[in-house]
Amino acid sequence: MKKIFQAFLISLLPMSWSVAQTPTGSVLIKNAHVLTVTQGDLENTDVLVENGVIKKIGKNLSATNIEVIDASGLYLMPGIIDAHSHVALDAVNEATAPITSEVKMADVVNPYDIGLYRALAGGVTISHAMHGSANAIGGQNITLKHRYGSGNPEDLFMKEAPRTIKFALGENPTRVHGRGNGIQPRTRMGVDAVIRNGFNEAIQYKKSWEDYNKALKVKGASPVPPKYNERLQTLADILDGDIIIHCHSYRADEIYALINTCREFGVTNIVFSHVNEGFKVAPELAAYTMGASVFADWWAYKFEVYYSTAYNAAILTRNNVITSINSDSGELIRHLYHEAGKAQRYGELTDEETLALITINPAKQLGIADKVGSIEEGKQADLVLFNEHPLSVYAIPQMTFVDGVKYFDIKADDNDMRLRVSASEIVEPIFLKEHDHRCMHGVDFFFTNFGRNLFNHSH
């Protein structure tokens, strides 16, 4: 019996190894027009990738025993990064309380989501899988590398990425709680109060642990430990600067209010997401935050985005706000290079400024800019090859690499790229559209008649 058990244990070992190591690749890309984003454009240049890392950028590079790709006439840019997405998530909202910071999106990642492959086909190598916008303080997000092909969710996690959490202001949390459920917050005052209350409770909680740890050091003392509370511990981690806040927001007043609250509590790691009226408080965003992640041109789908402008990204960029373009959509994520292109039209940004919106800038906002987001020696080899300049509407991604491994090749793109096919579904379902407004996914049970129509558009 014992022997069988041992054999069983040994059989588990390879699994644990595969968990520990995600695949990396080596490749030499020759003669590409390299858009480094941080170090200018390099024509007819080679990029050598070894074991998932960019080893060398230069001319006439050679290597043995690895794949060589002739990229003459093609454009190579860093893998595109989406700072706000819900791709590959089986659940998006835990809408049952105004603060649910104990919830983790890492627990609901579905590696089989075809959306991952479609994002790769659009040149996107990293997405920030976020909790929804139902709560003032929502769950903890997870930064994903699109290593499509594994059945293990953990293979998708970018383990080096810092922790992040979702906050939300304005109509969504007030609708779900104040109006849908009769509890605070119902107004923007209430949202601010919920966040303040949370931070203050966390300070007390932190202090109770500090007191306990201090008391432990007293000889002969046997203090009673405080009750562990994951929700408050997470808020305490925010106050300690260990977690970056990514806050769903639209109106300038609510953005300004949260900036003030964060400053009061000494929190500086904050990125505002969607942030349609960010342009109205651009100097404040530049001075006190890690930036703004905006839609290129979405507006008017609800009242709090009625007074927005497609020039948002340009105004923010010109005011030195770190700015990115996010998708929040399984459809939009497939052409973020085009979304960035639209931002370029409105305000005539340079090519480099525009490409930064979907590469190095979102990397900065996710705290991973030292590893990805530009083509530099020593960085992780997340790369995408285009047949034309990626800011042309006629550009088509040709190959996408994550850690030097090719996950998309337009020439190898088959009729069916699903990893898992359902045996129970005889007739394959036909979807007329991706429900591209996932931010409020899973909160419909709060509503009967009132407010239901809001689910047509609920970012």
Added chain:
Amino acid sequence: MKKLLYIALSLVLLPFMGFAQFDGEFVKPKNGRFLLQNATIITVTNGTIQNGSVLLADGKIQAIGQQVNPGDAEVIDCTGLFIYPGLIDGGSRLGLVEVGSLAETQDYAEIGSVTPNMEALVAVNPNSVAIPVTRVSGVTTTLTMPSGGLFPGTAALINLNGYTPDQMFAGFKGVVMNFPSSARRSTWDRRSDDDIKKEFDKAQETLNEIWEKATTYHRLKTAGATLEYYPEMEQLSKVVAGELPLLVEVNAAADILKAIDWITSKEVKAILTGVAEGWRVADKIAAAKLPVVTGPMLSIPTRQSDRYDAAYTNPGKMAKAGVKVAIRANDAENTRNLPFNAGFAAAYGMGKEEALKAVTIYPAEIFGVADRLGSLEVGKDATLLVATGDPFETRTQIRHVFIDGYRVPMSNRHIKLYQEFLERSPGLEKN
């Protein structure tokens, strides 16, 4: 005492006297005679003219060519610029909704499933903030459509300039029909396969009953019978008579085939709209000689197993099979993205020339207004755009837009906000 009162009153009123004067200047759409000089003119129907000029007067294109006498026209130098016909969007909700989530501002879906007599044109708000936002991208004309139900209403082609719906009306109407659908509305649609089938069969049955009624109504009417007031059937009888075409919204491949059968057997003048899975049955659509308005291009494939670019390649595949394809953005506030939809269609197999036709001359032909819109030809409406390059490219800036002879201001709320907030003052410091 009276004098004191006057003084007091005038003191109170003093701050309001400033109201008589305003800063800035509002630029109105301007009608007149214009000569657009030295441009590259993409006529769409008659090739490209280098260093050419276009003379606009009385709302029409008076002359096009390399030698055009300006007369007393206002000359606009277009050196280095490109002139295209105004872009026509084949389907939107523009003007029928102001804020997507606010029921008070939604005027595209009336109560009831059979309301073909609901006229979109009645509900078009000429002052919608989205209209100036749209037209500065070169989209000058759109088919604005009611939605929801089986026969939600009558769509109208509108130009994006004017102060009344009648001034905006561009000469085409069609009755919208949502053909019974076996597809899921979105990835959120949790109905079982059985429920979907039941709903489909029921809708098919209802459709046939209503059509039977409409043909009977029409037969009786043409026979001179006195009929009770029945506005729904009155409108549908115009479709039966061929006075109004039917805009048949249909997307799943199997539904498209059923719709083709239905249209053929009823001998209805029809235009297919949506047609997301058109590529699967493109030859059948071509054989039926039905025109198509498809879009948006920027949408997910209809099936998980489809190639990632199924939606992008759809119009190109239909066009290659011989279908006349027009493109729509199928949006409201972002109808301005029509040129980019065309750009994607072009890149993914349709080609630039065919894609340009899909947003100019083809929709004009499909909607029966090609004598007025869709290309740059003498005698057609003065509806065009002037751009720094290819209008499908995001990098391109649109410099001038003319609609029905009016030079429209290149301004809107988005631009005004840009101008105010680009360099905000005060900046960070307190006032």
